[in-house]
Amino acid sequence: MVLEELLEQLKKIGIRLTPQRQEIMLVLVERFQEGGPPLSADEITRHVRMRYPGISLDTVYRTLATFTKEGLVRELQFRDHSRRFELVRKGEHHHHLVCLSCGNIKKIPYCPEDCLERTRECYPEFEIKDHSFNVYGYCPKCRED
Template structure:
């Protein structure tokens, strides 16, 4: 998703496009990685020194509600966010030592099919898949 696409989505939903919101989007677009709210705050403070962590959390909640970003949980107690790319969902490899996460660009569809076959009355609305281990630097 481009900056223009994201700004249009805000406008279409009657959301004011503020410079601070644009800066948060820029952070996600400049390096498509997984950011905590604190990491985003640190980056945005370079441009807007008076911005608060509360403002960052409200902005992240707004963007998440509009489908611009996703919240990801790497089971380390830290909420992280990533841009919601339109090229399809993905899963993650997560290092248990340094916390680094890499995207896995395939989906365990055979597992999903088995779940649906064993539970035909259960309607699956989404899923996540994480593999935990140690990256080359931490092994």
């Protein structure tokens, strides 16, 4: 099961396996498995509180920062200024199509690898670590208005 793998990974990293962290990881894994859109810190907090009511927002933010630093989670920043988080799974890579009206998010299964490669050639002195590709538009529902 994915969750256990990840908890094992957390142990290896050498950070403490607290119940709060486990719950946050569980929420991220569930969202990944159902294929839904990335979650905001607030959404994650609300989900975690269903099963772990006392958790503080600060803990959620700190934990997400830790997970991101360890490469378990990817942090996303969209043009509407919303900040979202999603689980990183090895061998799986995608980008996002975002509705400018309702914020609805779809996965894009393509990746601009050629552009990335050309960027590396253009700036060989940069140590390139990551990239983001977002497409913005209006979803079918919002086009009607």
